[in-house]
Amino acid sequence: MRGGRDTRLLLYLPLAAAAAAPFFLSDYFQHMAVQIAIWSLVYTAWALMGRFRLTSLGHGAFLGVGAYVPTLLWNNYGVTPWLGIPLAMALAIALALIVGYPSSRQKVVGHYFALVTLALGQVVLLVIVAMRDVTGGSLGMTPHTVGHSWYALQLPNKAEFYAVALVAWLAGLVAWRYVERGMIRLALESIAEDEDAAESAGVDVLREKLKITAVSSGLTALGGALYAQYLMYLSPDAMSGVGISLQIVFAAIAGGMYNMLGPTIGAAFTILLTEGLRVLFGTHFVGAANTIYGALLVIFIIFMPRGIVGLAERILARPRVPPAPAAPEPAE
Amino acid sequence: MLSVKGVSKSFDGFLAVNRVSFDVASGEILGLIGPNGSGKSTIFNLIAGTLRPSGGSIAFEGREIAGLPAHRICRMGLARTFQIPRPFRRLALRENVTLAAFYGGRDVGSRAEAEAHAVAALDLVGLPNDPHTMIDGLGAAQLKKLELARALATRPRLLLADESLGGLDHAEMERAADMLGRIRRDLGITIVWVEHIMGVLMRVVDRVIVLDHGETIFQGVPRDAANDARVAEVYLGRSH
Known part of the structure; x- marks a missing residue:
């Protein structure tokens, strides 16, 4: 976003091409593409908070609500996901605000905020497991299948589902852009640095925090809903809890949480890496793939806190800085 | 009063x-x-x-x-400055002041209006009013002026x-x-x-x-x- 129109085109054209390519590729690549699009949305949603030092380790909670609520409504009451998903998003937002309001009010920030959210993710997982009569507990559940149906949002044709996932992903990017260009970015940056000073400058810290929390949790629930509709199988461990919550954090950081496309790059990178390692190792060296994956993430977080996009920005910016011997700035 | x-x-x-x-x-x-x-x-x-x-x-x-x-x-x-300047370093100098004008002022309907108040406050205290100057690189005296500009921008x-x-x-x-x-x-x-x-x-x-x-x-x-x-x-x- 720092570059001019030319660099922006240079970035967006290949991106648009990459986004369109899966329509012409095989089922296997479409399967990859759907997953990347859905997780890109989730990681983007997380980074909307993460970039402002609102480090949530509990976004699995919203993913879980998004996944289970529409399916439960469909299976038990025949409610279409087109209604169930907005309801799930509203419920996730409500849950986020119920936790976010007292946390912000009591100025729970930094590590303590992370711990509160960590607990939240786990609570949702435990609730799903405990309600095993309706959710199937740890064994998971499947939505009642009706074959191909837009009404039930059951699209065995991967290209169709990919189109849906792309729209959702774009919605995430639109939200990012809205924040990036709006006054809310200034407010949230100021809050991230110094809450008291932000308050004294007239920023309603509580209100602005809750706003971004609502957007982030709602979009995460949307991602969870699509993920469940796509897989047609829900399990507590895959949809919520600490594991998923941390996966969200790691991937968003690996991609770069300060850039609109960072979380998307993070999704593509982690999913392709997992898949590549799986193909490479197959059934030999069981656990090697996961070990390499884990080690890479540790390296990323320690040496590249701004992620892949941050590194790319640094490399791209380097040759352009020296050949600009501009006139010295006039003194104040 | x-x-x-x-x-x-x-x-x-x-x-x-x-x-x-x-x-x-x-x-x-x-x-x-x-x-x-x-x-x-x-x-x-x-x-x-x-x-x-x-x-x-x-x-x-x-x-x-x-x-x-x-x-x-x-x-x-009722606006205040801090004894030790507390600038928002991840925002540009002018953004620091625009923020205060937008959120701290009364009857500021748009960002453009807030920017105008910010420029006026920066001019008054004698700080650069361009959108690019960052906080890093400002001296102690300038940071104190920024505190003042941020308070004044709320009118x-x-x-x-x-x-x-x-x-x-x-x-x-x-x-x-x-x-x-x-x-x-x-x-x-x-x-x-x-x-x-x-x-x-x-x-x-x-x-x-x-x-x-x-x-x-x-x-x-x-x-x-x-x-x-x-x-x-x-x-x-x-x-x-």
């Missing part, structure tokens, strides 16, 4: 401010002085809403503001300026003192000025309040303060 009555604040049993009362008249510059730890900054934090008073009442233009959140007090027209009727001169050289202090005088004269803003360097302050303020150990020990015109025995003992005596 501002009426502070019997305001106290204790931190874990330590009484930082003990039943302090004073009034600020519209249009005046009131100096609030005292040695380090006398409670000046705490009183500022209580008035501006950064801290909640343990007791007493604070009325701004007739409305009780004690215990209100800081952003509401700011929006009512307050009352300005609480907290020890805005500490760390400046003599010429810079004189210029800053003149600036406060100009703000009162040209913008009609009432000012409460906290300072521990007495000399420069005495030249500009109409009235002065001297604090020691959280209590008021003197209220009056600067000339009398200089001759007051208790002031000389607790304040001037120590600095000589």
